Amino acid sequence: MIDERFAYDNLEEFQRVTQELNTYKDIDAILDKILLEARNMARADAGSIFLLEDKGLRFRYVQNDTLFNNNKGIVELYSDLIVPIDTNSIVGYTAATGKGVAIDDAYSIPKNQPYRFNPEFDEQSGYHTRSVLTIPLQTLEARTVGIMELINAKDLKGNYIPFDRTTRIFIPLFANHAALAIERGIMNRELILRMMRMAELRDPTETGPHVQRVGAYCAEIFQQLAGKRGIDPQKIRRTKDLIRLASMLHDVGKIGIHDNILKKPDKLTSREFDTMKWHPVHGARLFANTTSDLDVMSRDISLHHHEKWDGSGYPGKIDNLWADMPGTGHQLKEKEIPLPARITALADVFDALASRRSYKKAWSEDRILTTISRESGRHFDPEVVSAFLDIQDIIAAIQKRYKD
Numbered sequence: 001m002i003d004e005r006f007a008y009d010n011l012e013e014f015q016r017v018t019q020e021l022n023t024y025k026d027i028d029a030i031l032d033k034i035l036l037e038a039r040n041m042a043r044a045d046a047g048s049i050f051l052l053e054d055k056g057l058r059f060r061y062v063q064n065d066t067l068f069n070n071n072k073g074i075v076e077l078y079s080d081l082i083v084p085i086d087t088n089s090i091v092g093y094t095a096a097t098g099k100g101v102a103i104d105d106a107y108s109i110p111k112n113q114p115y116r117f118n119p120e121f122d123e124q125s126g127y128h129t130r131s132v133l134t135i136p137l138q139t140l141e142a143r144t145v146g147i148m149e150l151i152n153a154k155d156l157k158g159n160y161i162p163f164d165r166t167t168r169i170f171i172p173l174f175a176n177h178a179a180l181a182i183e184r185g186i187m188n189r190e191l192i193l194r195m196m197r198m199a200e201l202r203d204p205t206e207t208g209p210h211v212q213r214v215g216a217y218c219a220e221i222f223q224q225l226a227g228k229r230g231i232d233p234q235k236i237r238r239t240k241d242l243i244r245l246a247s248m249l250h251d252v253g254k255i256g257i258h259d260n261i262l263k264k265p266d267k268l269t270s271r272e273f274d275t276m277k278w279h280p281v282h283g284a285r286l287f288a289n290t291t292s293d294l295d296v297m298s299r300d301i302s303l304h305h306h307e308k309w310d311g312s313g314y315p316g317k318i319d320n321l322w323a324d325m326p327g328t329g330h331q332l333k334e335k336e337i338p339l340p341a342r343i344t345a346l347a348d349v350f351d352a353l354a355s356r357r358s359y360k361k362a363w364s365e366d367r368i369l370t371t372i373s374r375e376s377g378r379h380f381d382p383e384v385v386s387a388f389l390d391i392q393d394i395i396a397a398i399q400k401r402y403k404d
Contacts, residue, residue, distance in 0.1 A: 013041055014170060018177045025294055027185030028077075028219070029241030031061040034178040038148060039063060041174065042133065042167045045152040045160070049137075050083060050091055051182070052146055057083040057095055060146070067127055074220060078397035087114040091147045094134040098144060100172055103132040104162040133163045135172050137179040145179050145186075192248050203254045203262045210351060211248040212402040217347035218247040218340070220394050225343075225387035246297040247344045250305045253283025277314045280306055285321050297340050304341035305348060307332045308379045313345075334381075342381040346372065346388055349379070350395075355404065 017037040024030045031049050039047050046064035050057035059081035064073065087093045090101055093115040103109060106117040106129045122129055131153050137146040150171070153163045196211045219240045226236045254262060257279050261272050268276060283302030287295045307313035311333030337345075350372065356362045363371075369389070376385040388395070 013037070014174055017041075017174070021178065021181040023238070024181070024241050025185065025188050026241050026245045027182065027189050028061070028244060029237060030181050030185040032063075032237065034181065035061055035063050035148065038171055038174060038178070039150060042150050042163060042171055043154050044133075044150040044163075045154055046127075047148065047150040050095075050147045050149070051186075052085075052095065052144055053082070055082050056085050057091060057147060059083070064127070064151075067125055074223075074391075074394050075397045078216070078394070078401040080401055088116065089118060090115050090132060090134055091149055094136055094147050095144060098136050098138070098142075100136060100168075101132070101134045102163055102168055105130055106132050128160075130160045131162045133168065133171065135175045137175050137182060139179050139183060140176075145182050148175055148178070188245065192245055195252060196248065199252050199255050202257070202259065203251070207404060209402040209404050210355065211250075213351050213398055214250065214344065214347045215244040215248040216398040216402065217350065217388075217395060218343050219244040220391055220398070221343050221347065221384060221387050222340075224391050225383060228387065242294050242297045243301075243340050243343065246294060246301050246340060247305075247347065249283070249298050250301050250344050250348060251279065251283065252286060253279040253281065253302055256282030277306075280304070280315055281318065281321060284318070288321055297338075300338040301341050301344050304332065304337050305344040307337045307341060307345065309334055309337070309342070309381050310378045313379075337381075339381075342384050346380045346384050350388070354399065 017033075021030065021033060024033055035047050035049055038044070045066055047062070048059065049061040051060045052058075059079055062068075062073070062076050062079075067073070068076065083089055083092055085092055085095045087096055090103070093099075094101055101115070103117075107119070109115070109117055117129070117132070119129075121127065129151055131151070133150045133153075135148045135150075136144050137148055138144050148171075150163070152160045153167065155161050193208055193211070196208060200207055222243050223236055223240055226239070257276060261268065261275055264272070280303045284299045287299035287302065290296050290299060303315070303318065306315070311331040313332070316332055317330040317336075350368060353363045353368045353371070354365075369392075372380065372385060372388070376382045
């Protein structure tokens with residue numbers, strides 16, 4: 001029998017979360033929000049989301065209150081795992097059949113069921129999976145975009161219990177709305193990548209993996225920095241949502257620079273470099289007519305990601321983006337530079353140094369970290385450098401996920 005009070009509370013929560021989901025733009029922020037809220041409604045200790053791709057189910061998001069209370073959880077987010085769409089695994093079965101599965105004890109699945117529980121994660125981590133609920137994430141056209149798996153329902157005392165009937169009714173209802181948000185998030189990310197593929201036609205260094213790495217670096221650096229500052233978790237999620245996408249567009253203004261300069265294999269002359277310094281302005285002009293917070297942040301990052309903490313960067317203060325000589329002569333420094341741009345400055349330089357190019361080899365990790373530490377307080381915001389150095393395990397996981 002359904003607990004009417006719990007059902008009513010879940011309905012109110014369902015309406016609130018559905019409205020909030022519509023405010024998120026990037027796929028990672030959307031997955032984080034979906035999984036967090038589904039777990040709250042189901043009182044689940046852990047969960048993960050897999051998205052449907054040509055090759056199978058790609059692991060995309062994970063949360064675990066018992067295991068992930070530090071950077072380890074974020075490192076896990078960048079794991080590159082694909083599960084076959086077949087009836088052998090629990091999530092594979094749900095993807096293949098479109099049917100949700102509720103299991104009271106993962107280690108006691110009846111032998112007449114086609115799927116089996118894989119204990120590998122439990123054995124490696126020391127975790128104990130008991131109850132499992134898998135739900136297909138389906139659009140209004142009944143097209144499956146992914147699978148959500150919730151693990152270990154808990155009672156009010158924190159004991160693991162089976163997922164109750166109320167949860168089995170409300171979570172699939174929530175999943176249908178979540179699927180629409182996921183579709184939108186995937187589309188937004190793809191639009192950004194298409195814009196960058198246009199830029200890549202002009203500048204071969206602006207590759208899809210490069211901008212995805214920069215976006216991920218910026219999101220995680222911001223989270224580390226914001227956590228140290230004690231910023232509200234909800235505000236952190238919203239800003240991460242924006243900075244991941246906006247920072248991917250940091251060099252889109254290079255489409256306004258001639259090929260003779262962009263593709264020159266040798267060092268630029270001082271005159272050519274002066275021309276190159278216009279690319280932040282070209283990029284900012286694309287977002288001049290701002291219609292959203294994402295536009296504002298994209299403009300700020302594009303315009304200011306080559307500023308330096310000590311005031312020696314470019315282009316400096318801009319009064320009129322459309323003027324022939326837009327600079328005022330006032331060099332921006334320190335906190336005059338928007339924080340998202342200060343974060344992107346470090347992320348972009350780090351990835352450039354860590355990446356192999358036609359004109360250089362990738363630098364070693366020690367050499368890069370020594371250089372960035374030395375530039376703290378000169379090129380880079382010291383607080384941003386500190387946050388970056390704190391999450392080197394996450395940085396390495398991002399590099400592994402988005403390889404060239």
